[in-house]
Amino acid sequence: MDPNDTNAELEEIKTKLKRLLVEQLSLEDLDPSDIEDDGELFGEGLGLDSLDAVEIVVMLQRHFGVEVKTAHQSREVFRSINTLAQYILDHRAPS
Secondary structure, three states, rough: OHHHHHHHHHHHHHHHHHHHHHHHHHHOOOHHHOOOOOOOOEEOOOOOHHHHHHHHHHHHHHHHHHOOOOOHHHHHHOOOOHHHHHHHHHHHOOO
């Protein structure tokens, strides 16, 4: 696959992820463009919590057809928009 195609696809996934996070997690005070690609999603970053993590799991399954199987794996995958987007790119079924 052409690296430019991969980069474009990754950017598209990041944009969709940010929009979905704002919509699905009711982050009314936030515009998707306010979410930094490498900013922490939990704790000091966006301040998401364990209930938000469950919503993200459902969102990944529904919108991207991707599952995160273990709690250990989810900690790393859910670190930032960058890590989520890369995981989706690496694990979703080919279209």
